[in-house]
Amino acid sequence: MSAVALESVRVLVEHLPLMRREPTNIDERSAVLYGAYLAGAVLAVVEPRCITRRATCSAALQPRSRTDERGRTSARLGVQRSRYWRRVRATFLGGGRDAAGALYDLARTLDTPNSLSDIGFPADGIDAAAPLIAQAAVDNVRPINVDQARALLVACVRGERP
Numbered sequence: 001m002s003a004v005a006l007e008s009v010r011v012l013v014e015h016l017p018l019m020r021r022e023p024t025n026i027d028e029r030s031a032v033l034y035g036a037y038l039a040g041a042v043l044a045v046v047e048p049r050c051i052t053r054r055a056t057c058s059a060a061l062q063p064r065s066r067t068d069e070r071g072r073t074s075a076r077l078g079v080q081r082s083r084y085w086r087r088v089r090a091t092f093l094g095g096g097r098d099a100a101g102a103l104y105d106l107a108r109t110l111d112t113p114n115s116l117s118d119i120g121f122p123a124d125g126i127d128a129a130a131p132l133i134a135q136a137a138v139d140n141v142r143p144i145n146v147d148q149a150r151a152l153l154v155a156c157v158r159g160e161r162p
Contacts, residue, residue: 115159
């Protein structure tokens with residue numbers, strides 16, 4: 001499935017900006033639909049597994065070594081994951097390391113909203129939202145506190161590059 005995921009990223013990164021410049025170009029539109037189809041196929045396979053086998057997915061995402069229910073260690077899964085992300089970086093980032101920044105840059109080339117304020121989130125809502133985010137992130141791989149959530153929201157409202 002990782003090869004399909006990589007292909008979907010490659011196709012979308014290559015063809016979305018071209019389709020944005022020439023929205024009536026049928027070849028570009030077809031390529032974007034193909035990339036979206038591939039991404040959807042990956043999600044259809046991966047998402048149910050993550051929901052039904054949450055312990056496995058949680059163990060795979062955590063950096064410390066522990067054994068999941070199938071007897072593999074998350075350290076071993078971490079090696080597989082790092083190989084996969086190296087391929088993603090090579091495909092999507094040209095070998096760079098900043099995936100969040102690359103997504104931000106892609107969104108800018110597509111002329112999409114780049115901040116929470118662009119989609120209507122008010123700056124005065126940050127103080128109310130930060131505790132909710134911190135509370136909801138309890139199962140996050142790296143838990144965050146209210147101050148970290150607030151700083152993230154401030155940057156997102158401003159539209160800063162991650």
